[in-house]
Amino acid sequence: MNILKGYEEQLSGIFSDWIKVQDFKNPLTLDNFSKNGVPAEMVKPHCAVCTTVNQCWFKNEENKKPKEMDYDSYSKFNRKQKGLYHPYCHCQKRGLNPPKEEDIKIVLDKNKENYFFNSKGNWFYSWGYKDKDKNDFIKTLKEKIIKAYVRGNYINGKYDFEEQKKYGFRINIFVTIDGVNENKGHFYDMKSGFIVYPNGRLKNTTPLIRREK
């Protein structure tokens, strides 16, 4: 029965819309190492890069989850040695019920929020918003970001091993800002940069960036 359960769980990671990356042998996640990133020597025998995505949730689609190892050019590894992200990797994709909006927590730094209004105030006003709308704008933006994420409306951000070890796995979530007042009926395509933390937490790095058409 246990063997069957193991296969069932592995299959769920292949066919589910959402996955949770899980290394059952590694109790450590990005949360344990936020102070200095994930130092390789401290997580041995586990992989530092894999530790940054341990317990994290991803849409099970290309470019919306960490890239899996392509073994086509590496015939020397047998089936058991072929780990998910690198040879001997312990990580597994486990099927996850699609996250609900209430499962997601957005972490947006207040200083970054103020910086956005100071440095990109011209955008904000050009969309028809006034100073008094700032709080509502942020509240609505967070709601839009959560909705977009649970719909899988995002792509992987810049991928760099060394930076991922320090900060975690980055994604860009797509949002559309609604123009208001004199700009009602206009829509502005933007993206918002995040680091994926375990179990549905998303830490904002860049509130809004223009989205290339």
Added chain:
Amino acid sequence: MRIKYLDKVRVLKDNENYKKSNVFAGDVGVVWLPEIRDNTFYVMFENGEQDFDKLDCVETCIKIEDLELVEDYGLTNEQIAESLPSDELWWCVVEDGFIKNIKGEKKNKIPFDYDS
């Protein structure tokens, strides 16, 4: 010279890693996360003008010795503390050749030798 979160900074040297992110000496960016990790700041660089239709950005780690201050954003220690991931002991300020936390404690012993 004091460099900290959200200050505007200039890159002083070229480096293969920066090049991969399309960042070169002379480029000006913003310190985009408050904490210093491995003697680097995480810096955001905007491409194009301050124009909604032209702007895009890249973010990458820059060694603190490769940065100079362009513009002080003016955050206080208390404001920086609010943005740090956990506690006030994080290294988050570069001042006079020393990496410091907001309590003023120094990481390096010899000025400008950030590994000392």
